Amino acid sequence: MSGRENNAATRRYHHGELREALLAAAEMELSEKGEDGFSLRSTAKRAGVSHAAPAHHFRDVTALLLGLAQRGFERLTATMKEEQAEAGDDPEALYVASGVGYIRFAAENPALFQLMFGPRSQHGVPTEFAKAADASFSVLVNAVARLRGAEFLKTEDGWRDVAAAWMMVHGYAYLAIGGKLGWLTDQSFDRQRPVIADMVRRALRL
Amino acid sequence: MSGRENNAATRRYHHGELREALLAAAEMELSEKGEDGFSLRSTAKRAGVSHAAPAHHFRDVTALLLGLAQRGFERLTATMKEEQAEAGDDPEALYVASGVGYIRFAAENPALFQLMFGPRSQHGVPTEFAKAADASFSVLVNAVARLRGAEFLKTEDGWRDVAAAWMMVHGYAYLAIGGKLGWLTDQSFDRQRPVIADMVRRALRL
DNA sequence: GAAAAATCTTGACACTGACAAAATTGGCGC
DNA sequence: GCGCCAATTTTGTCAGTGTCAAGATTTTTC
Structure with a gap:
């Protein structure tokens, strides 16, 4: 075993499909909170990663x-x-x-x-x-x-x-x-x- | 004399027309920075008051x-x-x-x-x-x-x-x-x- | 199998909006 | 004139945000 279940993906250290997962999480965040109230940290949490993880896939x-x-x-x-x-x-x-x-x-x-x-x-x-x-x-x-x-x-x-x-x-x-x-x-x-x-x-x- | 010149109004402790001044400052702020990037504290500074002054005229x-x-x-x-x-x-x-x-x-x-x-x-x-x-x-x-x-x-x-x-x-x-x-x-x-x-x-x- | 690159986490910083408490002022009755 | 009350503004604080830097972990490459 290797603890491989989580919200969006298999949840190892390297997510593997984080870019896609972030976009999916961002869409949920957007439709729930609107463009105002949209939070990068919150979407990162949604995708099951730390608040700075998105930086490697999206500049800002x-x-x-x-x-x-x-x-x-x-x-x-x-x-x-x-x-x-x-x-x-x-x-x-x-x-x-x-x-x-x-x-x-x-x-x-x-x-x-x-x-x-x-x-x-x-x-x-x-x-x-x-x-x-x-x-x-x-x-x-x-x-x-x-x-x-x-x-x-x-x-x-x-x-x-x-x-x-x-x-x-x-x-x-x-x-x-x-x-x-x-x-x-x-x-x-x-x-x-x-x-x-x-x-x-x-x-x-x- | 009585130190009564400033950016937008006569600048005593009680501004007198702060609500109007805030709206004017907010419009400048909006057209310069857009709705994203709009800052309440920055508009307060523009109007020459402290960051919490707007609270009495606008809830949020x-x-x-x-x-x-x-x-x-x-x-x-x-x-x-x-x-x-x-x-x-x-x-x-x-x-x-x-x-x-x-x-x-x-x-x-x-x-x-x-x-x-x-x-x-x-x-x-x-x-x-x-x-x-x-x-x-x-x-x-x-x-x-x-x-x-x-x-x-x-x-x-x-x-x-x-x-x-x-x-x-x-x-x-x-x-x-x-x-x-x-x-x-x-x-x-x-x-x-x-x-x-x-x-x-x-x-x-x- | 070791070195290098990519990916992710932790920690920090300045900034934001909102709230509470203290300070200042104007208006009112007297 | 005086004093009190309400309105207004300031200062201080808090949680939350986006971004950057440094360290930890994994994958890739040679």
Whole structure:
């Protein structure tokens, strides 16, 4: 025997997967306490290591949160593609589905979503982070491209369409999280779908 | 003489207007260091008082920031009405102007704007705060009402219009602040106005 | 199998927000 | 004028935070 059971992993001196464990612990910490109230020491405790252990995997607390946000973008991309997959291949349905996925992710991961677009994620982010964020953005861009044509996207009006779509879904997501849309968000997400579809279509005047 | 000059006020033992001075200092602190990095002790120092002085005017740091956010909403309301005043009395121009004001305020006070809609301002806010926030919202609601008719606003479709308008301006504001709209925000605000008008009109399919 | 690198722990430091107790001041009745 | 009370501010303290340095332990490499 060798005392190899613990919270998150086999618990020897060298954890082995501490980086992953820290990200998982950080997500729990984030969704429980919010970005304010988030504590590095507390997440370390959650992962079953000492308070200084994270330093070898993340330079500082911002680096940890940025790593978490990066994972968030990857999952956001996945959620949008998920919705797309269930929408068939009609371009308009595909476009709407992208927006629905965006908003569903935000509703299911409110604290994480706010972190992904919060002040920490704005200036001077590492390249990998920017790539993950761009990938999410691209899902929307591609959906609009399939609807309007790839050529159109190179024009000013094309970018306006993309921007409008993004603004609309982002605004929906943010206000919903903030509880400003009580008459909507009191209902189940499935009952919001037609409203979301309406909103998303407005952005492109569909 | 009586040693009555200092940073913010006349600097006797009883400050006299400490509450105001703290809010002013807090806004500087916020725009310089952001919501992360905001320090109560540092703002107290800015206002020229000891670290525990704010306690008698604000229960804790959240109460101070909420007071600041409340002022923010009052100024947001003012900015929207300002734009309305310069827009004549055409209902559509009035509606567009409301959105422009919303976005201009956000662009001019990014950190404050994020505070006003951040996690701190979401659950269990004091009544006065909610009133100030509602007042800002009402400017938009009234603009839509003047455009669509007050009766229409009581219907589901009416609320959808209001929500769509809010989502669009909020999304624009947030993405602009986050630097996601570089091709737009690199330009002066006045050159953004036609784009903003376009976006805001999309929300109501005008 | 020993040396080197990576990983984790312990200990320390300055800083933070919050609380308690003492000090200072302004306002009130007299 | 005087004295007392309440409001305000200061000083002192405490637990908790993020980060750094040094030591302990393990894995890897040669």
